[in-house]
Amino acid sequence: MIVALDVDGTLYDGTHVDPAAVEAVTAAAANGHHIMIVTGRVWTDLPQIIPELLPHVTAAVCEHGTIIVTPKSGDLQQLAPPLSTELVDAVAATGWRPVVIGQATIGLPAEAHEVALAICHTHPRYRIEDNKASVAIVPVGFDKGRGLLATIDQFELDGESILAVGDALNDIPMMAVADVGVAVANAERGLIAHVTEVTRDPFGAGVADALGRHLGLSSR
Numbered sequence: 722m723i724v725a726l727d728v729d730g731t732l733y734d735g736t737h738v739d740p741a742a743v744e745a746v747t748a749a750a751a752n753g754h755h756i757m758i759v760t761g762r763v764w765t766d767l768p769q770i771i772p773e774l775l776p777h778v779t780a781a782v783c784e785h786g787t788i789i790v791t792p793k794s795g796d797l798q799q800l801a802p803p804l805s806t807e808l809v810d811a812v813a814a815t816g817w818r819p820v821v822i823g824q825a826t827i828g829l830p831a832e833a834h835e836v837a838l839a840i841c842h843t844h845p846r847y848r849i850e851d852n853k854a855s856v857a858i859v860p861v862g863f864d865k866g867r868g869l870l871a872t873i874d875q876f877e878l879d880g881e882s883i884l885a886v887g888d889a890l891n892d893i894p895m896m897a898v899a900d901v902g903v904a905v906a907n908a909e910r911g912l913i914a915h916v917t918e919v920t921r922d923p924f925g926a927g928v929a930d931a932l933g934r935h936l937g938l939s940s941r
Contacts, residue, residue, distance in 0.1 A: 722936065723883045724749055725782075725869055725895055728760040730853065730888035731905055732925055733770050739925025743773050745932040750777035754936060755878060757782060759865050759885075759895055761852055763823040764790045764797065780876060785850055785859045785891065786868020787825035789875060800871055801825040801860040808847070811840050812858070827858040852891045853909070866894030886931050887912065903931045 726746075732738050750756050758767065758774070758781040767781060775781075781790040787801035804825060812820060812827050815836050821828035829837055834849065837856050841847045850857040850864075873879060885892070885899035888908040893915045896902035902916035905927035913919060920927030932938055 723755045723757055723873060723878060723881045724932065724936070725757045725759045725883060725885040725899065726928060727865075727887035727889070727892050727895070728758060728762060728767070728771060730907065730924070731886055731892075732758075732774070732928055734924040738771055738774065739929065741929035742925030745929040745938055746774050746777050748938045749932050749936050750779075752936065752938070755779040755876070755881065757869060757872060759786075759869055759887075759892075761785045761826075761828070761850065761855075761857055761865075761891060763821060763826075763828075764788060767792075780872045782865065782868040782872050784823045784826040785857060786863045786865050786871070786894075787860060788823070789868065789872050797824075798875070799824055800868065801863050802846075805844075808840070808844050808858070811844070815840075825860060825863075829856050829858070830854065831856050850891050852889055864894040865892060866896075866898045869895055870898055884931070884935050886928050901935060903927075903935075905931075 756778045764783045775792045778792045789798045817829050817833045831854050834856050837849045847858050848861050850859045883899040884901045885895045886903045888905050890911050896915045904912050904916040904919045905923050906920050907923035920930045
């Protein structure tokens with residue numbers, strides 16, 4: 722089975738990953754399941770916040786489905802066109818901080834929503850992706866679902882069942898391509914209508930519960 726896991730608000734609570742989630746992910750990988758991290762974050766963030774999980778990850782789908790990274794080799798494949806200097810300069814001119822410049826996306830604080838929207842109006846190949854405390858400028862046609870499917874195809878895993886776990890509205894495209902979609906207990910209410918079930922526990926404890934039940938693993 723393919724296990725697609727969001728990071729922020731799902732595995733990662735802002736300070737750490739619950740040890741129960743680390744144990745569950747480790748066991749799932751050892752049992753032959755394919756762990757896919759699916760996140761809006763840039764790849765370079767992941768070794769800082771989920772280093773204990775990366776040895777067990779088949780692939781990381783980063784920047785809202787625009788980048789695929791193989792953690793074991795460090796290979797990076799960019800699915801979307803690189804950011805143009807013109808777009809980066811337009812964002813810099815707004816004065817908003819912090820700004821996260823990725824390979825194919827740009828992240829801004831949620832308060833910059835209107836500014837990001839205005840930039841996308843003048844750069845129609847891009848759209849905005851709201852995600853709780855942040856907003857991202859993302860190439861049109863890319864999202865977590867498309868990125869996950871592209872990764873499955875690249876690793877020749879077509880036909881494998883997909884279990885997806887997330888917490889936010891930008892996880893909806895990932896849930897749409899999953900056989901089983903799970904929201905952790907702290908998930909945004911708008912996600913609930915798009916999932917199969919909601920866990921009893923929040924964050925990593927909820928991930929551990931979902932993997933334990935659906936993969937037949939021991940859980941806390």
